Amino acid sequence: MEINEAKAALTALQAKLSAYNHATALIYYDGVTTAPRGTAANRGQTLSILSEESYRLSTSPETLELLEFLDAHPEDLDEQEKRIVFLALKSVREMKKIPLDEYVAYQQLVVEAEDVWHTAKEKSDFAMFAPYLEKIFETNRRFAGYCAPEKDPYDYWLDQYEDGLDRAQCDAFFSALRSRIVPLLQKIAARPQVDDACLYGSFDEQAQHKFSLALMKLMGLDLDHCGLGTTEHPFTISLGSHHDVRITTNFKADCLASSMYSVIHEGGHALYDMNSDDSMAYTLLDGGVSMGIHESQSRFYENLLGRSRAFVETVYPHMTEAFPGLAAYTPEQIWRAVNRVEPSLIRTEADEVTYCLHVMVRYELEKRIMAGELAVADLPAEWNRLYREYLGVEVPNDREGVLQDSHWAGGMIGYFPSYALGSAYGAQLLAKMKETVDVDACLRKGDFAPINAWNREHIWQYGCLRKPDELLTAALGGAFDPSYYTEYLEHKFGEIYGI
């Protein structure tokens, strides 16, 4: 093989995989936005064929030979090519450890499980979902055993979502958070509650849609390459490359903050995905590098910027134009309302202070199930017990309890900690950004350009080129330190609650 020929083959291989990703991502997107409701089996048929094709292409002897040839000639590769070969080889070697039939069966299991989970959630019927969840946990344990028999299975999956992460780090991180968040929460509980009545009422869906597009434009999203859809659960997805990204939201007629902050959250994911360097399109480097870094961006825009006083002031004229009834409130009242702290049942609607406690519940439960210390059948009772212990709330049913999130149904075991990590990364990134960018002044002017430029320079442009910890350390100019996050929470909510 000639080196240039091999490089061309690598480019073609990645383009093909991107095309398969485009197809499968769009079929998924269509399924949750537009498709008639009886068409799931038809999508399942196509998805299982395309995922098998993609698997075969990724793991074929020719692919392995190509990657090993390139790996043996590092002197001929540039930085991007080296990283691509590294990532591809790592992935192929792991995939080849999983038998094809088990891989395909798992893809089908997950599609079915998501379907069953939807119904189970509607009916608040954990028992109908439990057999699927058992198989999912069992398969995740088995696959971890195939791929990294020397490792604890849960550590293996934590590392898949956040390169280098393990239980020891999570335990230390969560323990640091709890030691500061729990006392803060106790102080808040002792103070008069913030009035958030302004957020509830009747909000026309078309007006919410128009307002969402205004928010997307304001935060610097290029609407020529980023679409907005409506789904039960908001998410962000790239189709084939960072040139076509879709975010979704869910409009609630009686609560404006729900769609508003999900749009800003998903918009943060989209900004990250869309701003990989253009040279990375149709390569393995395109898009965000890890879930923790991804959440650092989404929760950065949602909370650190979106729930700041300056941002609420800037967005106030758009809000009152879309919903004239809000003009009865001041920007200060709305800012306080969107920052009301109250232990509650639903993670995605939790305030910044209690949010990580929701994550900790899931982390504890995943860890114990993966370790074989907790049975899936006992999950609801344990869920409810931990909500009582961590958040002081009673879970009235499984719909608002253990069935609320789709992650486990989608096979994502080990994902949840990245939400909390991302929140904490974000606070430290903001502190670093403020050394050179007057963030408050930008927000007050509604000018996201300097903020986005900083994120692009330090995070977005790299796509998957750098390892998450290297990327983060370089951006922060030092080691990650969760106390930035807890200090941010103490300072902000200290002001709001007069502590």
Next chain:
Amino acid sequence: MEINEAKAALTALQAKLSAYNHATALIYYDGVTTAPRGTAANRGQTLSILSEESYRLSTSPETLELLEFLDAHPEDLDEQEKRIVFLALKSVREMKKIPLDEYVAYQQLVVEAEDVWHTAKEKSDFAMFAPYLEKIFETNRRFAGYCAPEKDPYDYWLDQYEDGLDRAQCDAFFSALRSRIVPLLQKIAARPQVDDACLYGSFDEQAQHKFSLALMKLMGLDLDHCGLGTTEHPFTISLGSHHDVRITTNFKADCLASSMYSVIHEGGHALYDMNSDDSMAYTLLDGGVSMGIHESQSRFYENLLGRSRAFVETVYPHMTEAFPGLAAYTPEQIWRAVNRVEPSLIRTEADEVTYCLHVMVRYELEKRIMAGELAVADLPAEWNRLYREYLGVEVPNDREGVLQDSHWAGGMIGYFPSYALGSAYGAQLLAKMKETVDVDACLRKGDFAPINAWNREHIWQYGCLRKPDELLTAALGGAFDPSYYTEYLEHKFGEIYGI
């Protein structure tokens, strides 16, 4: 090779091709319904890769060997398998005559040409589209030469859209139509015009959407497997199998009939596609067999049923519920209005009497360009001359003239005659259906079940199992005779115009 092994391989091959079709069809559908407007290049990249994969799969030596093996063992094949092998071999042998690079280049040309055509139409600027159209005609001539060097190139393409069709048949067919339609049109012109003011006004888009869904239900479409989208140009598309079909329409705020009859027309296509026998899903037999038969169904529902007095009476309560202003008119007035005859510029909005004249213009022009007797540069002038000659109207600009249809931009040369053929097939099918089904009584009750059952039994269930002419002859119980159509027109419009 063992016969059962070969049959399993054939099933797997077809399932893969269906999966590619699902992906490419959905990417197209997304592009014209939902995608952000800057994402065409991203879709082009994926579509060219997937169409190349699909081409390679269809034409690989293994595929050809498989098909030839099966073809050599007809005694082991059932009727469906024989037809699949026949169709696949025919298609592979033709595809292999077109060099892969030219095939892929043509796919890209057509994607670009559709893009340029949109702008050209907007700007009414034929010159910007002409170079693409020249290449498209040139490529169609060249491909016809590769595939059937013994045949006239236009005959080759006519046969592609309607098995067995050639210029001689078209000439005879169109001449038979003209000899009856032109005198009818002259008689109509001499009579007082029908008042269609009731169809114009202000029609809320959401109400039109709701009304469209009511129409789809009424005509027996299963909304669990048939979706409705909004696009500039209405069309019908299947995604992977007949289990997921989408139709689209375009809501015009000032004209109800436009979306109403496009929904019924596309709904006719969808009924045909969705009612292939279930055993045909994920095989080459799934869906309609030819464009002529397809149009016989779409124009059957749109005109023969949809513009009948009985149907308008049945749909009247839905119409007046959606648009209370229409209650000022009687069903009889609305029925007359939707049947107003008037030579006009736009084919898709033409009445039943003048419709085929629009088609004849396109047929004449295609035929002459393919024969090298007309240059693409001279197309607008010739278009305008023929509209003056056939329809007596002056074409004010290319947007409402030669640029109005997307077919040529999409590479479909030889498609147009099937619209007229389908209309004529439909009239004869209706006469046959009426021998055993009281169609008017069904329409008056709003009960499409017996009508759909007849179409399912005689047409739909066969998918591509029978050749179009065999299918049609069996359904009609005799040879195709266009005089059923002209008699239908003379009778119906004779009544409306008091001739």
